[in-house]
Amino acid sequence: MKLKGAQILMKMLQAEGVDTIFGYPGGAVLDIYDALMDTDFRHILVRHEQGAVHAADGYARASGKVGVCLVTSGPGATNTVTGIASAYLDSIPVVIFTGQVPTHLIGNDAFQEVDIVGITRPCTKHNYLVKDVRNLAKTIKEAFHLARSGRPGPVLIDLPKDVVNATATFKAPGEVRMRTYNPTYKPNIRQLQKTIDLIGKAKKPVIFSGGGIVLSKAHEELTRFARKAQIPVTSSLMGLGGFPGTDDLWLGMLGMHGTFRANMAVTECDLLIGIGVRFDDRVTGKTDEFAPNAKVVQIDIDPTSIQKNVPVSVPVVGDCRTSLSMLNDLLEKIDQEGTDEKREPWLKQIHEWKSTTPLAYKQTDTIKPQYVIEMLYEITGGEAIITTEVGQNQMWAAQYYHFTEPGHFITSGGLGVMGFGLPAAIGAQVGAPGKIVVDVAGDGSIQMNIQELATAVQYGLPVKVAILNNGFLGMVRQWQELFYQRRYSSTRFEHAPDFVKLAEAYGATGLRATKPEEVKKVLKKGLETKGPVIMDFVVAQEESVYPMVPAGAPIKKMLLV
Amino acid sequence: MEEQRHLLSILVDNEPGVLSRITGLFSGRGYNIDSLSVAETVEPNVSRVTMVTHGSPGIIEQIKKQLNKLINVIKVTDLTGMHYVLREMALIKVNAKSEHRAEILRITDIFRGQIVDVGIEHFTVKVTGEPEKIGAVLNLLKPMGIREIARTGCVALPRENGTSNKNA
Numbered sequence: 069m070k071l072k073g074a075q076i077l078m079k080m081l082q083a084e085g086v087d088t089i090f091g092y093p094g095g096a097v098l099d100i101y102d103a104l105m106d107t108d109f110r111h112i113l114v115r116h117e118q119g120a121v122h123a124a125d126g127y128a129r130a131s132g133k134v135g136v137c138l139v140t141s142g143p144g145a146t147n148t149v150t151g152i153a154s155a156y157l158d159s160i161p162v163v164i165f166t167g168q169v170p171t172h173l174i175g176n177d178a179f180q181e182v183d184i185v186g187i188t189r190p191c192t193k194h195n196y197l198v199k200d201v202r203n204l205a206k207t208i209k210e211a212f213h214l215a216r217s218g219r220p221g222p223v224l225i226d227l228p229k230d231v232v233n234a235t236a237t238f239k240a241p242g243e244v245r246m247r248t249y250n251p252t253y254k255p256n257i258r259q260l261q262k263t264i265d266l267i268g269k270a271k272k273p274v275i276f277s278g279g280g281i282v283l284s285k286a287h288e289e290l291t292r293f294a295r296k297a298q299i300p301v302t303s304s305l306m307g308l309g310g311f312p313g314t315d316d317l318w319l320g321m322l323g324m325h326g327t328f329r330a331n332m333a334v335t336e337c338d339l340l341i342g343i344g345v346r347f348d349d350r351v352t353g354k355t356d357e358f359a360p361n362a363k364v365v366q367i368d369i370d371p372t373s374i375q376k377n378v379p380v381s382v383p384v385v386g387d388c389r390t391s392l393s394m395l396n397d398l399l400e401k402i403d404q405e406g407t408d409e410k411r412e413p414w415l416k417q418i419h420e421w422k423s424t425t426p427l428a429y430k431q432t433d434t435i436k437p438q439y440v441i442e443m444l445y446e447i448t449g450g451e452a453i454i455t456t457e458v459g460q461n462q463m464w465a466a467q468y469y470h471f472t473e474p475g476h477f478i479t480s481g482g483l484g485v486m487g488f489g490l491p492a493a494i495g496a497q498v499g500a501p502g503k504i505v506v507d508v509a510g511d512g513s514i515q516m517n518i519q520e521l522a523t524a525v526q527y528g529l530p531v532k533v534a535i536l537n538n539g540f541l542g543m544v545r546q547w548q549e550l551f552y553q554r555r556y557s558s559t560r561f562e563h564a565p566d567f568v569k570l571a572e573a574y575g576a577t578g579l580r581a582t583k584p585e586e587v588k589k590v591l592k593k594g595l596e597t598k599g600p601v602i603m604d605f606v607v608a609q610e611e612s613v614y615p616m617v618p619a620g621a622p623i624k625k626m627l628l629v
Numbered sequence: 630m631e632e633q634r635h636l637l638s639i640l641v642d643n644e645p646g647v648l649s650r651i652t653g654l655f656s657g658r659g660y661n662i663d664s665l666s667v668a669e670t671v672e673p674n675v676s677r678v679t680m681v682t683h684g685s686p687g688i689i690e691q692i693k694k695q696l697n698k699l700i701n702v703i704k705v706t707d708l709t710g711m712h713y714v715l716r717e718m719a720l721i722k723v724n725a726k727s728e729h730r731a732e733i734l735r736i737t738d739i740f741r742g743q744i745v746d747v748g749i750e751h752f753t754v755k756v757t758g759e760p761e762k763i764g765a766v767l768n769l770l771k772p773m774g775i776r777e778i779a780r781t782g783c784v785a786l787p788r789e790n791g792t793s794n795k796n797a
């Protein structure tokens with residue numbers, strides 16, 4: 069069968085099970101958009117290409133499928149870079165198709181030509197420039213395979229205009245076989261046995277779980293493992309939802325804005341089992357004093373993550389879910405009698421930390437942002453998908469909303485992109501149509517991709533935005549307050565839009581709360597309202613996120629409320 | 630921790646952009662490249678990159694893992710500590726006034742080099758060997774005045790089992 073490149077692309081997307089494409093057209097992709105007219109794909113026309121990638125990211129996390137973007141050459145392509153870098157640092161499977169000038173013009177500084185493959189080389193898992201239509205099908209197949217297997221990540225395919233216009237005989241490519249790429253899913257059993265032996269000897273073990281648990285959907289295996297061995301669990305920001313936030317063994321998040329008990333437990337533990345985590349600096353603080361008394365086990369599918377930041381006694385290369393289910397099998401074989409008594413002093417200590425120094429804030433007659441999240445949690449019963457912007461809003465969402473399942477907390481963890489939350493919420497809503505999706509936002513971040521509200525309205529995607537409006541770039545202000553003698557350099561907004569009117573201008577609903585007693589009412593009304601809603605919560609201006617570990621300090625040195 | 634020199638032999642897909650992925654990895658992550666040489670192998674779609682790098686043991690471990698993680702990298706072999714043959718070639722353009730010409734020829738001879746270009750006032754000397762040997766020649770030629778040098782960077786292959794002594 070002879071097909072045009074653009075049609076081959078459509079065939080391959082169908083074969084990969086794609087149902088939705090987030091994109092934005094332009095000259096270099098006219099042929100692809102034309103071919104799209106003859107297919108059943110749902111194309112979501114975003115309002116900015118950055119939004120397309122964040123939406124595909126949110127879609128991927130909510131649905132567990134690969135997110136797909138399609139943009140034009142030049143500025144269309146460069147606009148995707150922030151989104152790609154974010155997906156890369158969070159290991160999210162996204163495939164990005166960029167248009168490119170015709171091959172004979174490549175290298176000529178042609179109109180709307182950029183070397184997007186060169187630009188995105190360090191922030192994609194892999195990328196391709198397709199120069200011959202005969203390689204197109206195979207390249208697409210490989211790209212999807214790379215995006216979703218091993219440690220997932222974004223893969224970009226650059227498509228010159230003449231390549232999508234050329235015809236070739238289409239034959240569905242067979243299984244992907246790459247001699248250079250073969251991720252290890254099944255871990256070495258001896259390393260697992262060593263882990264089990266260490267657990268047997270440990271008096272104060274802690275599990276530290278991360279995004280790898282969420283990505284491999286290892287939550288059930290993790291929960292079984294932790295309960296069976298009676299080991300308390302903390303997690304990175306990316307790991308939230310990988311272990312029930314309501315469980316007795318749950319310590320809360322670890323690190324810079326981690327809970328007192330999590331940071332203390334890791335500081336005092338004698339065994340730390342890291343699963344699907346990269347021991348990022350926001351978690352470890354000063355690495356020399358991170359878990360100083362512990363033997364460290366680290367399980368990860370990406371060997372480069374292991375021992376990158378902290379010394380590891382037992383490295384385990386493997387998929388989180390496979391590894392945990394094998395660990396569970398090994399645990400089954402051991403008599404667990406006496407485990408409860410053995411753990412009792414440790415769990416008692418943790419409980420004490422929790423009761424003496426819980427997460428806390430002071431209620432006043434202005435709305436406290438933490439209270440908004442607490443109420444959001446209560447009203448949604450912990451069932452909503454929460455996306456976040458970046459800054460204090462993100463940390464409060466992480467602290468006060470308790471996640472019980474993967475795919476429910478969607479945040480730009482590694483890159484920390486302001487403007488992520490709204491397009492990610494749109495993508496998540498497409499990927500999980502029945503769910504309540506709420507973007508917890510700051511008044512700064514929301515203005516970075518507010519244009520996507522038009523997308524939500526156009527496609528009837530009922531995302532809700534809860535702005536914690538403090539009139540500041542709050543997180544930066546907090547650092548200035550604590551470490552720069554309250555010299556608020558360029559963090560105060562001296563002018564802000566009226567978010568209620570702005571919502572209305574976009575054809576969405578706008579609501580506002582200015583007093584604590586209005587919070588519940590506005591949340592309830594906002595969540596019940598059909599279609600997209602912006603809820604503007606006018607909150608205390610100079611509230612800070614606590615606990616806080618100053619950058620580079622040991623994690624036990626926390627500033628508390 | 631103490632810095633170590635390592636000699637890596639890296640088999641990669643022979644495709645456009647692959648070298649840039651490797652050098653980009655090094656510059657982006659702040660790793661060092663002391664020397665680098667690349668050429669096709671017997672399999673035309675595979676190239677061999679020979680690289681000398683240095684760093685703490687932790688960094689060297691990361692370098693090898695990160696290289697392996699690149700999709701176009703087929704195999705990374707750390708030759709350090711193995712039995713291997715290592716060679717580099719240098720072309721050295723040196724001032725050759727009449728009073729120095731005999732001395733330069735003698736030095737070239739001792740190191741089994743060759744004069745590959747001759748002028749009224751210069752010689753171009755070619756030497757092949759391990760980097761230390763090339764360093765020695767350069768030292769000896771320095772007093773005459775070296776005009777230009779071009780070095781290939783190291784190439785290396787592991788020895789087959791049981792042949793000859795270590796690293797000669």
Ligand SMILES: Cc1ncc(C[n+]2csc(CCOP(=O)(O)OP(=O)(O)O)c2C)c(N)n1
Nearest residue numbers: 459460461484486510511512513541542543
């Ligand atoms: C694109 C981008 N630019 C700058 C920053 C640096 N930054 C981190 S948090 C923050 C303040 C965010 O303010 P806001 O969205 O109002 O949220 P708040 O912290 O007040 O909740 C800034 C500027 C960033 N993370 N991303």
